[in-house]
Amino acid sequence: MRLFLIVCGLFIATKSFSQSDTTIxxxxxxxxxxxxxxxxxxxxxxxxxxxxxxxxxxxxxVFTKPGKRLSVVEAAIKMGDKGQAANYVPESExxxxxxxxxxxxxxxxxxxxxxxxxxSYPYVCTYPGHGYVMYGALYVTTxxxxxxxxxxxxxxxxxxxxxxxxxxxxxxxxxxxxxxxxMPDCSPAAIAVALTSTHSYCFDAGKCYLxxxxxxxxxxxTAHWKGNGNAFAKIQGNIYFKDNVTYPxxxxxxxxxxxxxxxxxxxxxxxxxxxxxxxxxEVKETLKSLANEExxxxxxxxxxxxxQILYFVxxxxxxxxxxxxxxxxxxxxxxxxxxxxxxxxxxxxxxAQAPPAAAHNH
Amino acid sequence: MKKHSSFSHIVSFLFVGYLLFGSxxxxxxxxxxxxxxxxxxxIKLPKGLRAETGGMDFMPDGRLVACFHLGEVMTYxxxxxxxxxxxxxxxxxxxxxxxxxxxxLVVQRPEMTRIKDTNADGVADVYETITDDFGMSGNYHExxxxxxxxxxxxxxxxxxxxxxxxxxxxxxRGQYDSLSREGRMYSCVPYRGWVMKYNVKTQKLEPYAxxxxxxxxxxxxxxxxxxxxxxxxxxxxxxxxxxxxKGKFYxxxxxxxxxxxxxxxxxxxxxxxxxxxxxxxxxxAFPHTEIAHSPTQPLLDNTGGKFGPFAGQLFIGEMxxxxxxxxxxxxxxxxxxxxxxxxxxxxxxxxxxNRLVFDKNGDLWVGHNDHGWVGxxxxxxxxxxxxxxxxxxxxxxxxxxxxxxxxxPVDPKIASNPELYKFQRYYxxxxxxxxxxxxxxxxVAIKELxxxxxxxxxxxxxxxxxxxxxxxxxxxxLQTPDGKLLMNRAVFYTLNQLKK
Numbered sequence: 109m110r111l112f113l114i115v116c117g118l119f120i121a122t123k124s125f126s127q128s129d130t131t132i133x134x135x136x137x138x139x140x141x142x143x144x145x146x147x148x149x150x151x152x153x154x155x156x157x158x159x160x161x162x163x164x165x166x167x168x169x170v171f172t173k174p175g176k177r178l179s180v181v182e183a184a185i186k187m188g189d190k191g192q193a194a195n196y197v198p199e200s201e202x203x204x205x206x207x208x209x210x211x212x213x214x215x216x217x218x219x220x221x222x223x224x225x226x227x228s229y230p231y232v233c234t235y236p237g238h239g240y241v242m243y244g245a246l247y248v249t250t251x252x253x254x255x256x257x258x259x260x261x262x263x264x265x266x267x268x269x270x271x272x273x274x275x276x277x278x279x280x281x282x283x284x285x286x287x288x289x290x291m292p293d294c295s296p297a298a299i300a301v302a303l304t305s306t307h308s309y310c311f312d313a314g315k316c317y318l319x320x321x322x323x324x325x326x327x328x329x330t331a332h333w334k335g336n337g338n339a340f341a342k343i344q345g346n347i348y349f350k351d352n353v354t355y356p357x358x359x360x361x362x363x364x365x366x367x368x369x370x371x372x373x374x375x376x377x378x379x380x381x382x383x384x385x386x387x388x389x390e391v392k393e394t395l396k397s398l399a400n401e402e403x404x405x406x407x408x409x410x411x412x413x414x415x416q417i418l419y420f421v422x423x424x425x426x427x428x429x430x431x432x433x434x435x436x437x438x439x440x441x442x443x444x445x446x447x448x449x450x451x452x453x454x455x456x457x458x459x460a461q462a463p464p465a466a467a468h469n470h
Numbered sequence: 471m472k473k474h475s476s477f478s479h480i481v482s483f484l485f486v487g488y489l490l491f492g493s494x495x496x497x498x499x500x501x502x503x504x505x506x507x508x509x510x511x512x513i514k515l516p517k518g519l520r521a522e523t524g525g526m527d528f529m530p531d532g533r534l535v536a537c538f539h540l541g542e543v544m545t546y547x548x549x550x551x552x553x554x555x556x557x558x559x560x561x562x563x564x565x566x567x568x569x570x571x572x573x574x575l576v577v578q579r580p581e582m583t584r585i586k587d588t589n590a591d592g593v594a595d596v597y598e599t600i601t602d603d604f605g606m607s608g609n610y611h612e613x614x615x616x617x618x619x620x621x622x623x624x625x626x627x628x629x630x631x632x633x634x635x636x637x638x639x640x641x642x643r644g645q646y647d648s649l650s651r652e653g654r655m656y657s658c659v660p661y662r663g664w665v666m667k668y669n670v671k672t673q674k675l676e677p678y679a680x681x682x683x684x685x686x687x688x689x690x691x692x693x694x695x696x697x698x699x700x701x702x703x704x705x706x707x708x709x710x711x712x713x714x715x716k717g718k719f720y721x722x723x724x725x726x727x728x729x730x731x732x733x734x735x736x737x738x739x740x741x742x743x744x745x746x747x748x749x750x751x752x753x754x755a756f757p758h759t760e761i762a763h764s765p766t767q768p769l770l771d772n773t774g775g776k777f778g779p780f781a782g783q784l785f786i787g788e789m790x791x792x793x794x795x796x797x798x799x800x801x802x803x804x805x806x807x808x809x810x811x812x813x814x815x816x817x818x819x820x821x822x823x824n825r826l827v828f829d830k831n832g833d834l835w836v837g838h839n840d841h842g843w844v845g846x847x848x849x850x851x852x853x854x855x856x857x858x859x860x861x862x863x864x865x866x867x868x869x870x871x872x873x874x875x876x877x878x879p880v881d882p883k884i885a886s887n888p889e890l891y892k893f894q895r896y897y898x899x900x901x902x903x904x905x906x907x908x909x910x911x912x913x914v915a916i917k918e919l920x921x922x923x924x925x926x927x928x929x930x931x932x933x934x935x936x937x938x939x940x941x942x943x944x945x946x947x948l949q950t951p952d953g954k955l956l957m958n959r960a961v962f963y964t965l966n967q968l969k970k
Contacts, residue, residue, distance in 0.1 A: 277558065278555070
């Protein structure tokens with residue numbers, strides 16, 4: 109059953125990132141922008157757009173031929189008084205597909221066929237005044253996308269933030285971000301943490317250890333939050349690490365699982381440090397993202413210098429190369445000597461396991 | 471004949487009223503309604519808040535602190551009408567207690583948590599697990615309620631059983647036991663279906679009382695006695711309110727498997743008569759659809775009269791109807807039992823009245839919820855306008871019947887008419903199926919009716935009085951000599967103990 113869930117979780121994660129998914133939810137959000145600035149589809153693919161206007165102004169969504177965004181925007185402005193009735197969509201061969209003008213809190217779904225020619229097709233809000241800043245790029249391609257930071261087809265203000273998720277809360281989402289929720293392949297006392305909007309991990313507050321980590325997004329709690337709450341949070345992205353030993357840290361004996369007790373967590377600039385005890389040894393653990401999401405560092409601080417040898421047990425097939433600031437590795441097991449107060453463990457994703465370049469900015 | 475006398479009375483009253491007050495409108499054309507006494511205001515919510523309210527309390531500085539289904543804890547300053555985030559990321563928090571202006575206690579699904587702002591930036595940075603020493607199967611129905619703080623600082627919480635509408639997770643927390651899995655609601659990890667007490671001295675979570683199903687509401691009465699509500703369902707013929715004492719069993723059988731010394735038998739295999747003899751009955755049964763469908767949090771009116779004439783009584787929230795319920799309890803043969811009567815009907819209150827708290831001014835704040843259930847979202851404030859309505863203050867059992875006490879004198883001429891009162895009795899079966907119809911329903915004749923000389927009390931001697939029944943009294947339009955109308959004309963007394 110547990111294995112089944114792991115497989116299932118990966119399947120879901122893969123599915124939501126696959127290009128075979130032609131339904132794309134795009135939201136107009138505060139600040140004259142769409143939540144997604146890039147969408148990738150294959151040539152001649154049928155694309156269904158669910159456009160939601162989550163902003164408090166009216167917006168539309170117009171797909172144009174490559175390089176035609178500004179000319180379409182200006183043609184829309186020239187429509188003047190007649191524009192409103194025509195949803196500010198000018199009659200032009202340069203327009204591929206368009207929505208109506210959506211007032212706030214409304215949704216429109218429409219479908220069109222992606223062009224056969226590969227290229228970057230702008231999408232833009234042609235409501236007068238919006239189109240100079242409110243746009244993105246539909247990539248019709250089977251190849252990886254150019255780096256976001258230097259992509260000339262998206263607004264400069266969005267070249268840093270791959271994902272802007274509209275907040276389900278009465279405050280903006282800030283990262284790191286944490287939810288206690290129901291997570292797959294974890295005890296029911298699970299904590300999902302996003303270090304950034306695209307790098308996340310699951311800490312098991314019942315069993316007191318890092319269960320898995322993923323890149324590409326955080327969690328979608330929508331299904332869990334509605335209805336009776338039986339649904340798991342949905343992982344958005346690809347899991348790149350899963351702890352495949354029952355419990356990594358051992359006290360005194362390498363083959364004995366410790367009794368664990370969760371004590372809570374503290375936040376420093378929103379970054380959580382977990383407090384827990386294993387066989388009476390009080391531990392504080394902070395997880396951080398390595399540069400370029402290449403893995404995690406885990407800083408273990410022992411409230412009192414250790415009086416027994418500690419072991420950190422890993423298995424070879426978890427896709428991670430471990431390094432430690434303290435102790436010696438032998439056959440995947442780190443021996444942490446007595447008297448240790450702090451261990452920094454670096455978990456580098458093995459290059460072979462690195463995911464393909466993200467082609468779909470969900 | 472009766473009609474005629476009433477009519478002539480009304481005519482004479484009209485005339486007197488006209489003479490006394492001069493204005494027809496003041497005294498009669500506008501019917502006396504609850505809005506003359508109480509008003510309800512909806513609190514403006516911050517943009518983006520899904521106000522499924524799980525808990526509410528007031529901080530010492532007068533700010534409301536409330537937690538919501540999506541894990542937020544927000545503060546609201548009633549003076550400036552500003553909302554601020556205090557904490558986030560919690561798992562379905564269903565109760566909050568303010569400790570100070572920077573510290574709260576919360577019960578969320580996996581644990582009871584102390585949440586503190588230690589760097590004075592207004593947002594919490596410490597989330598300490600007070601206790602997570604109870605099981606979770608991961609079943610959605612395993613809600614956790616509380617905390618409720620007693621005078622010594624002990625913290626009570628209550629743990630739902632799981633629902634057979636869903637299974638359990640591959641990974642669970644706590645020791646698994648399948649002994650009660652066959653029921654509609656089951657308890658497969660400790661201590662689902664229990665009220666728990668976190669002992670502040672030993673810092674341990676102790677099992678306190680068993681037999682609960684969905685105990686969405688804990689509160690103390692004026693004497694510090696613990697009351698816990700539950701919801702109609704299996705082993706719940708109708709929704710009850712229990713006076714909860716240590717070690718007792720309150721009827722829902724699944725939780726029995728975690729009782730110390732309980733034999734290794736499936737609770738469902740035990741005869742109902744045996745289970746019935748083991749259980750402690752509810753102090754108040756809320757007749758289903760008559761007054762409540764899903765009672766929530768009991769709250770003592772400790773306002774000393776700032777909220778009207780009901781100081782010292784308990785109110786309880788109700789999910790399905792736009793009302794609260796007021797409880798009229800008394801001790802008979804050492805046990806608490808009593809009556810319930812509606813409160814707030816017609817004040818503009820919403821449904822989904824999940825959480826209640828009084829502010830320092832004596833206004834009653836109501837946190838609404840509609841999560842997975844009938845209800846509404848939002849927050850409301852009920853304010854007493856200063857005048858006393860005509861309402862039922864007490865319903866006391868006598869050796870041969872009941873005595874009602876009113877908040878104002880009733881007109882004896884009207885009140886002495888026995889045709890204005892209709893007693894019925896019935897009971898709800900204690901059994902495994904979901905809910906129970908009214909059973910053994912019978913009208914009960916009034917043998918004798920007495921109105922006290924001051925008009926404050928009406929006493930009934932009934933043809934028959936039997937323990938184990940709800941006595942349902944529906945009344946006609948009683949009124950005071952100056953025309954104030956009785957606000958609630960239905961009252962339901964749970965008779966467990968006859969007066970010796």
